[in-house]
């Protein structure tokens with residue numbers, strides 16, 4: 187048995203219930219992980235609210251770290267007792283134990299704690315594919331990255347600095363601006379009171395940008411497009427303010443033959459080799475000190491509703507983890 191968060195209907199944080207669940211023996215391609223820490227991500231809110239669909243009832247969460255308790259018969263790269271983490275898994279990581287897809291599970295180096303791993307597997311692997319695969323940043327570029335003081339955002343700030351890229355980060359308060367800059371943002375824009383395209387032009391001496399990374403969605407979509415140079419790339423990778431819908435493709439022509447992609451980590455983390463290669467890059471940056479994992483909030487699993495409320499209300503900075511003992 188395992189304590190786990192389950193929902194039987196979509197709705198607000200009140201639908202999250204801590205219950206006892208049976209954890210079956212792992213399937214051939216699965217690993218049972220006894221969690222020590224679990225990551226909170228904005229995607230968990232989309233599944234809770236019903237913006238993203240999954241057959242009910244179901245658990246929540248995709249990211250966790252702990253010790254392998256059992257492995258399926260086809261699993262060769264990890265064994266019982268290994269310290270491991272994963273950032274993409276069948277939904278249900280808000281739990282003491284969970285059966286993760288083996289291809290998503292990586293061994294943890296000694297210098298990474300369970301808490302750090304739970305705070306960065308999903309978020310750090312996301313920044314890896316955004317910066318190294320979706321658009322391969324070389325250094326010397328200036329980019330716009332929304333929600334720069336968030337969980338994904340603070341890793342992005344540090345990764346950009348490590349690459350020599352000038353990251354302009356949007357934030358909603360002076361406190362968040364200071365945190366983003368401490369973590370390597372070259373400049374910040376408070377999008378609750380400043381005009382994003384105007385501020386970008388001021389900061390760049392009138393130039394637009396080759397790429398914009400937008401996880402805010404509905405509220406920033408058009409302003410983001412206005413920051414991109416002709417034939418540049420819009421990476422729309424989230425919906426914190428609501429989804430972008432009903433787009434007239436003509437807007438991409440009007441704003442300069444722009445490209446748009448709507449990527450997901452799942453499509454990039456499609457094999458064990460790809461997950462391991464991306465994790466090695468992330469872990470290397472942590473080992474060298476160029477990425478420090480910033481855990482802004484810690485909760486018990488029983489307080490999942492409070493944790494999600496804080497994330498949705500923009501009250502968090504950096505990552506949030508659930509501590510499981």
Ligand code: NDP
Pocket residue numbers: 226227228229308309312333334335336337338339356357358359362401402405423424425426427428449450451452497498499500501502503504
């Ligand atoms: P964050 O910690 O970044 O929290 C979301 C942030 O979005 C808030 O702190 C807030 O920052 C900003 N925001 C802007 N408008 C709103 C709004 N109306 N309501 C709530 N927040 C708002 O979350 P995560 O690090 O977990 O994820 C960041 C984003 O990246 C999410 O949109 C997530 O879905 C997306 N994502 C996408 C992935 C993919 O592969 N496609 C993978 C991982 C994450 P501020 O107060 O500064 O405005």
